[in-house]
Amino acid sequence: MSKIAVLGYGVVGSGVVELFYKNKESILKKAGKDADIKYILDIRDFSDSPYSEKFTKDINDIVNDDEVTIVAECMGGATFAYDFVKACLLKGKNVSTSNKELVAKKGAELLAIAKEKNCNFFFEASVGGAIPIIRPLHKCLAANQITQIAGILNGTTNFILGKMINDSMDFSDALKMAQELGYAEKDPTADVEGHDACRKICILSSLITGKHIYPENVYTKGITEISLRDVKLAEKFGAAIKLIASVRKLDNGKIIPMVMPMLVQYESLISRVDDVFNAVMVCGDGIDRAMFYGRGAGKLPTASAVLGDVIEQLKTEGSGTDMAQTWVDCDNSEIVADYKENACRMYFRVTGGKDLMPAGSEIVENGDELVFVTEKMTFAESEKLEAAFTAAGAEVKAKLAVLDM
Numbered sequence: 001m002s003k004i005a006v007l008g009y010g011v012v013g014s015g016v017v018e019l020f021y022k023n024k025e026s027i028l029k030k031a032g033k034d035a036d037i038k039y040i041l042d043i044r045d046f047s048d049s050p051y052s053e054k055f056t057k058d059i060n061d062i063v064n065d066d067e068v069t070i071v072a073e074c075m076g077g078a079t080f081a082y083d084f085v086k087a088c089l090l091k092g093k094n095v096s097t098s099n100k101e102l103v104a105k106k107g108a109e110l111l112a113i114a115k116e117k118n119c120n121f122f123f124e125a126s127v128g129g130a131i132p133i134i135r136p137l138h139k140c141l142a143a144n145q146i147t148q149i150a151g152i153l154n155g156t157t158n159f160i161l162g163k164m165i166n167d168s169m170d171f172s173d174a175l176k177m178a179q180e181l182g183y184a185e186k187d188p189t190a191d192v193e194g195h196d197a198c199r200k201i202c203i204l205s206s207l208i209t210g211k212h213i214y215p216e217n218v219y220t221k222g223i224t225e226i227s228l229r230d231v232k233l234a235e236k237f238g239a240a241i242k243l244i245a246s247v248r249k250l251d252n253g254k255i256i257p258m259v260m261p262m263l264v265q266y267e268s269l270i271s272r273v274d275d276v277f278n279a280v281m282v283c284g285d286g287i288d289r290a291m292f293y294g295r296g297a298g299k300l301p302t303a304s305a306v307l308g309d310v311i312e313q314l315k316t317e318g319s320g321t322d323m324a325q326t327w328v329d330c331d332n333s334e335i336v337a338d339y340k341e342n343a344c345r346m347y348f349r350v351t352g353g354k355d356l357m358p359a360g361s362e363i364v365e366n367g368d369e370l371v372f373v374t375e376k377m378t379f380a381e382s383e384k385l386e387a388a389f390t391a392a393g394a395e396v397k398a399k400l401a402v403l404d405m
């Protein structure tokens with residue numbers, strides 16, 4: 001019988017245990033073997049829990065128990081989780097994680113250890129919560145050259161933006177609600193400043209390039225500067241403002257990963273993704289495009305993805321490392337292009353300097369403020385235009401890119 005350890009009994013870890021026992025019979029049938037959870041690691045006291053006998057506060061109980069061959073890491077963070085996952089992999093244990101910070105920061109190193117020890121480091125739950133995206137990318141879509149990925153990868157910010165737009169709820173109340181529902185990170189600045197979405201696009205970028213893309217090399221902007229005025233003007237233009245994480249492959253083989261709030265026109269399916277839902281649009285030379293949609297955060301949706309990996313590990317343990325789901329370390333300056341090379345239509349809200357509006361722009365509003373959307377221009381050109389408005393004594397109140405997929 002295979003023995004499983006769950007690291008962390010917070011929102012996701014408790015969901016993993018709950019869903020495992022709820023569906024144990026069918027899970028084991030699909031895995032084709034018998035298995036049970038032997039340990040749950042958490043420093044807190046859970047003596048009232050029906051699983052109280054499984055709790056330990058000492059990672060060494062798990063690391064040194066050869067019966068444990070599968071570990072589900074649901075602690076979050078890249079300090080203790082890193083040490084514990086590394087220790088488990090070094091012992092040849094298969095690890096599944098929901099921890100995007102860990103994968104985005106330490107993925108190359110942990111994948112290399114897994115390869116050396118002939119085991120697997122899986123992370124389906126690290127991107128898009130319940131949405132199957134990691135395995136589809138390297139298995140079902142493996143025949144494609146992936147050219148672009150864009151989508152909504154943070155449930156908390158999508159939930160907050162939705163509450164602001166539809167219920168006129170203010171930012172802090174919406175954030176509080178997202179925290180109560182278990183969507184937000186322990187430190188919600190990671191959500192609202194775009195760091196969580198950045199980690200997720202790093203993971204997808206690493207997967208499609210085979211090279212580790214580090215968060216510090218990704219242009220990242222969160223939603224804290226989004227005003228209700230721009231939300232309403234976006235509606236007038238026929239678009240919703242969404243926090244978009246994207247990566248585009250250039251003809252020279254380099255990529256441009258980025259995270260920023262963007263105007264998404266209503267013709268795009270992504271504009272219709274509301275609440276805590278995530279969506280990932282993938283473009284490839286065979287598929288044209290495919291969209292993946294589902295709950296991007298929350299207890300059981302994330303647990304579902306963790307357990308999907310656990311089942312895969314139960315099925316494949318002992319048969320080596322899955323080399324399709326891996327990447328290697330690299331100097332990011334060789335592969336990540338400057339975001340300023342990226343080109344989009346640009347939304348501007350300015351006071352003054354009306355003669356500087358580029359020809360071909362679409363006017364959204366022309367009153368005290370001039371609101372317009374340009375034709376496609378590079379981010380470098382948009383910054384020059386912004387500087388020209390400022391130099392002319394005008395004020396650029398808002399500038400946002402428009403998603404083109």
Ligand code: HSE
Nearest residue numbers: 154155156184185297
């Ligand atoms: N805080 C994350 C989100 C949790 O809101 O999407 C899931 O990764």
